[in-house]
Amino acid sequence: MGKNLYVTTAIPYVNGAPHIGHAMDYLLADIWARYQVQNGHKVRFQIGTDEHGNKNAMKAAEQGVSPQEFVDKMYLPFKEMAEKVGSGYTDFIRTTDPHHRGAVQYIWQQLKPHIYKNTYEGWYCTGCEQFYTDKEVQMTNGICPNHQKPYEHLSEENYYLRASDFTDKIREAIETNKMRIIPEFRKKEVLELIKDGVKDVSISRPRKSLSWGVAVPDDPEQVMYVWLDALSNYLTVIGYPDHEEWREYWPADVQVVGKDILRFHAIIWPAILLGIGVSLPKRILAHGFVNIGGSKISKSLGNGIDPHEIIDQYGVDAFRYYFARHIPTTDDGDFTWEKFELAYNNELGNDLGNLVQRVAAMITRYQAGVIGDSPQAEHDMGPYREAIEQFRFNDALNVTWNTVRSLNQYLDQVKPWEIAKERDTNTEAAQHLSDVLAHAASTLLQVADLLTPFMPTTATSIRTLFETSVVPADVKPLFPKIYLHTPDPKAPKTT
RNA sequence: GGCACCGUAGCUCAGCUGGUUAGAGCGCAGGACUCAUAAGCCUGAGGUCACAGGAUCGUUCCCUGUCGGUGCUACCA
Numbered sequence: 001m002g003k004n005l006y007v008t009t010a011i012p013y014v015n016g017a018p019h020i021g022h023a024m025d026y027l028l029a030d031i032w033a034r035y036q037v038q039n040g041h042k043v044r045f046q047i048g049t050d051e052h053g054n055k056n057a058m059k060a061a062e063q064g065v066s067p068q069e070f071v072d073k074m075y076l077p078f079k080e081m082a083e084k085v086g087s088g089y090t091d092f093i094r095t096t097d098p099h100h101r102g103a104v105q106y107i108w109q110q111l112k113p114h115i116y117k118n119t120y121e122g123w124y125c126t127g128c129e130q131f132y133t134d135k136e137v138q139m140t141n142g143i144c145p146n147h148q149k150p151y152e153h154l155s156e157e158n159y160y161l162r163a164s165d166f167t168d169k170i171r172e173a174i175e176t177n178k179m180r181i182i183p184e185f186r187k188k189e190v191l192e193l194i195k196d197g198v199k200d201v202s203i204s205r206p207r208k209s210l211s212w213g214v215a216v217p218d219d220p221e222q223v224m225y226v227w228l229d230a231l232s233n234y235l236t237v238i239g240y241p242d243h244e245e246w247r248e249y250w251p252a253d254v255q256v257v258g259k260d261i262l263r264f265h266a267i268i269w270p271a272i273l274l275g276i277g278v279s280l281p282k283r284i285l286a287h288g289f290v291n292i293g294g295s296k297i298s299k300s301l302g303n304g305i306d307p308h309e310i311i312d313q314y315g316v317d318a319f320r321y322y323f324a325r326h327i328p329t330t331d332d333g334d335f336t337w338e339k340f341e342l343a344y345n346n347e348l349g350n351d352l353g354n355l356v357q358r359v360a361a362m363i364t365r366y367q368a369g370v371i372g373d374s375p376q377a378e379h380d381m382g383p384y385r386e387a388i389e390q391f392r393f394n395d396a397l398n399v400t401w402n403t404v405r406s407l408n409q410y411l412d413q414v415k416p417w418e419i420a421k422e423r424d425t426n427t428e429a430a431q432h433l434s435d436v437l438a439h440a441a442s443t444l445l446q447v448a449d450l451l452t453p454f455m456p457t458t459a460t461s462i463r464t465l466f467e468t469s470v471v472p473a474d475v476k477p478l479f480p481k482i483y484l485h486t487p488d489p490k491a492p493k494t495t
Numbered sequence: 496g497g498c499a500c501c502g503u504a505g506c507u508c509a510g511c512u513g514g515u516u517a518g519a520g521c522g523c524a525g526g527a528c529u530c531a532u533a534a535g536c537c538u539g540a541g542g543u544c545a546c547a548g549g550a551u552c553g554u555u556c557c558c559u560g561u562c563g564g565u566g567c568u569a570c571c572a
Contacts, residue, residue, distance in 0.1 A: 108557075185499065189567045192498055207508090259566090332566095334507090350534055358531030398520085405535095412536040418531065434528075479534050 004042045008234045009035050010257045010265075011048040011093065015055045016174075018081040020090040020290050020295065020335070021258060023307045026087040027323055028287055029256045030392070033088060034266045034386050035453040035468035036253075043312055044249045046237050047082050048093030049075040050230045050480030067212045070259045071096055084308065096231055101214050101235035101493035104229055110218055110276040114162045120202065123151035133207060159204040159222060163271035168487040172269045181266055182391055183330040185288045186259065190266045201268050212219035231269045235278065251280040264287040282486035285391055288332035290323070313484060315482065317455035318344050324454050325397040337485035345481050352447075352458075353406050353478040358411070360465055360475045366420045368380040369471040379403065379446055388453070400450040407443050414438075441466040 009025040012018065031043045051071040060070035075094055082089060093100060108115070122131040132151060143150050160332045172196055174187060181187035181451040204222040205213075214229050216222035234255065237415060239246040257265045262284065270280050290297065290305075297304050322340050325347075327333030330337040363371055386396035417435050448462040461478060465471055481488075 008550050041572080188499060192568070195498095195572080223568075263567095339507090339521095345532095349532060354534045356508095358534075360531090362530050401520090408535050409537095415528085415530085420530080436548080479532080481532060481534095 006252040008046045011050045026082045029139045030087040045089045046091045047089045052097045052213040102235045114275045121155040158202040160200045166274045233300040251279045317458045348479040372438040373435030374442045
């Protein structure tokens with residue numbers, strides 16, 4: 001019935017701790033995946049870690065462990081983070097997995113017609129172990145600011161991927177939306193970037209300057225550079241090339257990436273795919289960044305927000321809710337504890353939580369918990385679906401909240417508590433009351449459906465209250481008020 | 496420098512291809528109620544739609560310029 005769909009997230013480099021940006025990747029992909037699963041599709045959902053490269057090797061050396069031992073330790077927090085935000089991923093890849101390494105070497109073989117060797121010349125800092133552009137060298141007067149050493153003019157052999165061969169195909173795929181870049185303005189940026197043609201890309205380094213990586217087939221002196229290794233994960237994780245099942249999921253339906261790495265996914269990655277004769281992904285979703293109080297997250301400012309703290313204090317669903325509704329999917333968004341707590345207390349506590357509570361309480365109080373029969377509430381799902389399918393997740397939640405608001409208004413209009421006063425003496429009133437409350441319960445079940453991709457736990461809680469014919473006796477508040485970062489308004493006012 | 500975008504109520508933002516009194520949420524003020532997490536509901540105050548020209552019968556919404564801000568990208572020195 002449903003078709004197979006595949007969603008991917010960018011694999012972070014493990015040389016550091018996961019932060020809110022990674023959580024956004026996991027969350028956005030997960031919302032999309034849950035929505036598709038809800039609609040009967042089989043979804044494969046990949047996450048993983050990028051583990052090769054000098055930075056890891058250096059850190060490992062500092063700690064006196066092998067690179068493998070180092071990454072074996074460093075990848076775990078990313079997995080934990082994904083699980084903590086409730087990501088229901090199906091596949092976790094590490095680029096150090098033996099299957100991946102082998103598969104990347106296979107990809108290299110397939111790419112061979114498009115690979116050539118060339119000499120790279122540039123300014124090299126032996127401390128940083130990397131090349132710098134002429135501009136950077138000039139701006140620092142020829143001395144590396146990190147190491148206080150002059151740059152050396154070096155030349156080294158690299159293999160290059162002739163990505164330029166694919167300029168026309170890539171451009172066409174983007175222009176015609178065969179490979180759709182979302183949002184539209186990012187698509188324009190990419191097209192602008194390749195208007196003079198796609199540049200060939202270096203895909204290897206001499207082993208002497210990059211030891212921790214996948215060996216280039218048939219050339220022991222060269223090791224694969226990050227992009228070929230890392231980007232290939234999207235294919236290798238689902239079994240390419242040796243497990244045929246990869247064909248059931250590729251091309252990916254959506255590849256979620258941060259705006260900073262869009263270019264690699266929109267240009268180099270398609271070049272690789274075209275080079276090995278595999279079709280391009282259908283969509284690339286570039287999301288924005290999360291600012292903290294209007295400023296970029298930076299370690300030196302110490303303004304980072306730890307997703308763990310939010311989730312530990314307010315729960316996963318509150319976390320998912322805020323970042324889905326108050327951070328626009330494709331633009332930058334802002335987090336402050338004030339905004340978060342306002343949304344939590346007002347929207348989750350007052351609007352939704354209290355609504356669930358008041359309906360459950362009335363059914364319990366007036367009808368001993370028995371929910372009457374009600375025709376399935378009919379709602380126009382169009383705007384909601386449209387919003388999700390266009391990745392306007394915040395709008396989908398706005399639509400959901402309209403339903404919540406409407407039900408609150410409905411209850412105030414019909415006043416079940418008034419009707420209830422006559423239910424013992426008037427059978428018509430009793431029936432009316434039953435209908436009203438059944439309608440309310442039915443609407444809340446609808447809300448639960450709408451919330452499922454965003455707040456799976458909450459959706460389940462609501463369903464368990466209303467999906468059987470009897471409301472459980474002890475109903476606990478879904479979102480108890482929390483005032484950890486803002487003053488409690490119930491506290492005495494100071495005017 | 497090039498390309499793209501934005502500047503609308505205190506705040507965050509909607510306003511499709513131009514058409515009578517410019518919208519929402521939050522925040523703020525007031526009101527009626529009591530089923531509910533003192534929640535929710537109703538009403539209200541608040542905008543020269545950055546600025547200046549132009550085209551149009553008519554523009555927040557089209558064109559030009561100015562000022563201010565953002566993203567991507569390039570580069571001189």
